Amino acid sequence: MKKGEDRMRKPSMLMVCCALTLTLVGCTTSEQADPNEPIEQPTVSDTEKPAETPTDNETAPAEPAPEAEEPAETDKDEQPATEPEPPVEEEPVAEPSQPIExxxxxxxxxxxxxxxxxxxxxxxxxxxxxxxxxxxxxxxxxxxxxxxxxxxxxxxxxxxxxxxxxxxxxxxxxxxxxxxxxxxxxxxxxxxxxxxxxxxxxxxxxxxxxxxxxxxxxxxxxxxxxxxxxxxxxxxxxxxxxxxxxxxxxxxxxxxxxxxxxxxxxxxxxxxxxxxxxxxxxxxxxxxxxxxxxxxxx
Ligand SMILES: [Zn+2]
Missing domain, CATH: 3.30.1380.10 (Muramoyl-pentapeptide Carboxypeptidase; domain 2)
Structure with missing residues (x-):
């Protein structure tokens, strides 16, 4: 039964890890909503994820959801800051300039x-x-x-x-x-x-x-x-x-x-x-x- 107990402990350790990492993910997700630090957030979440995914297969399927949300949020934050000047290129009736006579x-x-x-x-x-x-x-x-x-x-x-x-x-x-x-x-x-x-x-x-x-x-x-x-x-x-x-x-x-x-x-x-x-x-x-x-x- 000792071996069985050991087996039982391993999953419980994993669950603790999961709980910790989920908490961390939760923190970074809530931090990303903070408009004061839009530049640092992507680097924080990026560095954490490679560490999470190899250690736990069970939590992997749960992760794509926050992952998918993160780029969308950072895009929204970054677009006005990094691309402030895309002008409206469309003009009503644009013609190539040509000599009239x-x-x-x-x-x-x-x-x-x-x-x-x-x-x-x-x-x-x-x-x-x-x-x-x-x-x-x-x-x-x-x-x-x-x-x-x-x-x-x-x-x-x-x-x-x-x-x-x-x-x-x-x-x-x-x-x-x-x-x-x-x-x-x-x-x-x-x-x-x-x-x-x-x-x-x-x-x-x-x-x-x-x-x-x-x-x-x-x-x-x-x-x-x-x-x-x-x-x-x-x-x-x-x-x-x-x-x-x-x-x-x-x-x-x-x-x-x-x-x-x-x-x-x-x-x-x-x-x-x-x-x-x-x-x-x-x-x-x-x-x-x-x-x-x-x-x-x-
Ligand atoms: Zn006429």
Missing amino acids: LNGQANLELDALVLVNKQIALPSDYQPADLVPANIDFVDSATGERRMLRKEAARAIESLMKDAKAAGIDLKGTSAFRTYAYQVQLFNAYVARDGKEQAMKYSAPPGHSEHQTGLAIDVSSASVGYQLTQELEQTTEGKWLADNAHKYGFIVRYQRAYEAETGYMYEPWHLRYIGVDHAMNVHKTNVPFERYLEQLMD
Whole structure:
């Protein structure tokens, strides 16, 4: 029975050890909650554990729980202290900085953000590669390629027109894509009729028309006889456009307030596609597209 007694004593000794080590673990755990000494705590618990685990197999399964908690607690304590300056890297609409123009020539790399205006021109032979017919109602005088837009813009105007119709807003396209050659004819006709100085206020010389980008479309309503007139602004349809076009990626490009900056008179009918995110920003910040791009590419 002596041997049996010896065997009985060994487990009891182990239990004492267990009780001691558990007490120690309990102490370190409670100490870790102390915010005054966040740096020392991991070293205290780390040095104790290697001593515990080899001596007692029984207590080993019980340990992972406090072990698992400890890193979580120290992480919480350390993160604000050691990493105080991870800045918010995400910006709403980040674009790689690119030149807006190249010696008076439009930078086609800007894609849907390409800038064309009185100073910046497209090459005379430029025609977008992804022109598709826009499946919307057009006035009868709009034929052939003048019913086409770049694919993304075509899908966007289709969506806009569908929702407009559902809201009881009666709009039709009057002119979308224009070739350089067509703009030559158009501009010359306007100059012959009104003189160049006057024509420059409402029409673009060849190469300087946004319609050649395949990203612009003129729209009008029955209430103004589908004419391109500033009276559109006062109609239900014109107001709906001003309030909703940006949700589909379009901006009313030539605003009354921008006349001095753009050189164009107010055109409530001329929509330019730039993508939803950018259109939302332009609408919100209420700046000419030129200025928006300068800020974006700064
Ligand atoms: Zn236009």
